[in-house]
């Protein structure tokens with residue numbers, strides 16, 4: 001007995017090594033196949049940065065210029081690569097600078113793991129230098145968070161962090177590690193990935209009877225309509241979705257977050273939903289008889305006034321998050337589960353069909369929108385350039401192959417309305433939170449997430465000034481990011497609302513900008529500004545063909561508006577095509 | 583749908599910070615928590631929250647889904663008052679001399695089932711376990727006699743139809759939980775989705 005026990009002890013001793021908590025963090029990242037970390041050092045995370053010094057060959061670290069930039073970059077990386085984005089930040093201000101990005105990642109279900117340093121455990125609660133209550137500050141904006149005060153917890157806690165961030169409905173996780181735990185030496189017995197937590201059920205069990213009910217509804221429908229969101233992309237179910245759409249013959253429209261899950265030029269692609277989405281999908285939401293919602297959450301920007309939303313339709317809702325079912329819109333059939341599993345089951349049971357008359361309705365709406373809005377936007381008659389024509393030219397040069405990262409405002413809506421996307425994971429935007437300043441750092445992350453593709457960041461003159469310090473990150477680490485500023489010399493989207501709903505009382509939307517080209521030059525990034533249509537095409541070509549990053553400023557009309565629009569407080573069918581209808 | 587009192591029972595892991603995570607689900611929606619109690623449960627290592635709120639059933643159901651969504655929550659149930667057996671405990675501190683002098687007080691205390699917990703020369707502490715109306719009533723009774731202090735505990739509740747959590751927990755331990763574990767996801771049980 002005794003010898004057996006001793007032998008056992010001996011073997012365990014053999015398989016452990018003594019390492020620091022900090023090194024355990026880095027070993028965890030390698031075990032999770034992390035290749036890039038976005039971060040910024042500081043006092044409370046110095047032991048981890050010290051350990052990083054020896055891991056530099058295996059782990060790329062991108063030194064951002066502000067922690068908000070780090071988390072947006074991690075988001076861009078995650079959205080493009082499908083992997084978990086990783087952030088390092090120090091305690092106090094380092095951690096609080098992450099909050100906007102956490103909120104953004106939370107509402108857009110983006111998997112990120114943020115590791116923040118924290119003061120020594122014995123100083124917790126003493127208002128020590130750079131101490132903030134990171135766990136409580138971040139609780140509402142994280143899927144999970146945890147404070148580590150003992151190094152022995154690090155391997156298992158990080159395993160949980162990666163599992164939780166990436167599984168089920170993904171989201172951000174914060175792991176706050178006190179400095180003593182980073183420094184502590186302990187017996188490390190290796191890293192075991194987490195695959196199960198008893199209180200956490202990432203995927204609801206698929207119930208066949210609901211699939212059958214859904215199929216029955218779909219098979220009996222005369223005017224069925226599919227609306228889909230990012231769930232299709234997060235579930236890596238693009239193929240399954242395409243098969244479903246093509247067999248069903250049903251027109252499919254996307255939310256801003258779902259864009260790109262099927263090619264934007266697909267014959268059954270019906271366009272974008274929402275406040276500045278396309279005319280047809282909004283209007284016909286209120287004419288369809290069966291509405292099939294897949295991996296989307298009926299955000300108010302999509303539904304408009306809820307009591308006027310799809311009242312005539314029977315709603316089938318496929319979602320992985322049980323809390324989304326019936327949250328905003330009452331469903332007839334809830335298909336709970338991962339759409340990668342539920343879609344093939346549903347496809348199996350539905351009949352192959354076509355709906356020529358119903359599709360014609362979409363085409364008619366498209367024609368009306370073309371004539372009243374799109375034509376003028378893409379091929380303006382006047383001298384003033386439109387954002388739409390910039391997008392048209394960009395499409396012609398990138399052929400829908402680029403990753404389009406957008407900031408927030410008019411340019412975001414125009415970009416999402418007109419950009420062509422052949423591939424999934426091409427659209428990186430701040431959908432749920434609408435975070436100005438998102439695009440530049442997110443584009444840096446996107447460029448690391450998939451270096452084989454061209455990344456174009458489309459940003460307003462306002463939003464660019466929120467995080468333009470990340471040009472320094474580009475200067476130093478040279479990710480290939482094409483920066484396109486659509487400059488209307490206003491905080492355009494707010495100005496549009498002031499024009500339409502506040503009697504043109506332009507209150508603090510007139511924003512002056514520095515010479516962006518000179519600014520870029522200061523960071524060693526070439527660029528140019530165009531204000532004349534005749535220079536646009538070649539400027540875009542120069543940007544796309546540039547060896548590395550490039551900044552192109554396009555001066556567009558100052559007071560152009562984005563239409564169509566579902567004005568706030570109105571139903572989707574009350575969508576207007578121009579300011580005369582508002 | 584009108585508002586009424588619901589008792590929410592939440593089975594959770596015993597984790598620091600979880601109380602906050604659950605509390606903010608209510609505060610974020612500007613919903614007042616009438617009573618909150620945390621305690622161990624029938625299962626070792628599993629914690630139990632009992633939360634009382636006044637809301638419509640639709641709101642309560644949505645709240646329970648948000649609660650269950652939390653990584654460290656095993657299960658959330660909601661019940662109306664007739665579906666549970668519940669108690670609250672109240673303590674009353676009154677001057678001993680008044681009780682000693684007034685025979686009436688002793689009779690009143692007896693009528694309300696009050697039990698003396700501490701008797702000192704200067705004050706006496708009584709306890710009453712019961713429903714809110716009962717404990718409330720005694721406050722009014724004792725006020726004229728110089729009630730010095732009053733405090734009432736959070737509600738504790740037993741769900742009448744429950745078989746306890748032992749069997750359920752086994753399901754959660756499995757990689758692929760059985761239907762027991764996910765009964766909340768059964769919408770066809772209609773309004774009863776969250777009851778046991």
Ligand SMILES: Cc1ncc(C[n+]2csc(CCOP(=O)(O)OP(=O)(O)O)c2C)c(N)n1
Nearest residue numbers: 409410411434436460461462463491492493
């Ligand atoms: C951080 C943040 N602050 C404020 C807003 C409100 N907001 C939404 S759009 C917008 C104007 C954006 O202007 P600009 O970046 O120039 O883009 P444009 O609309 O002109 O294309 C503002 C201020 C926001 N979304 N995010």
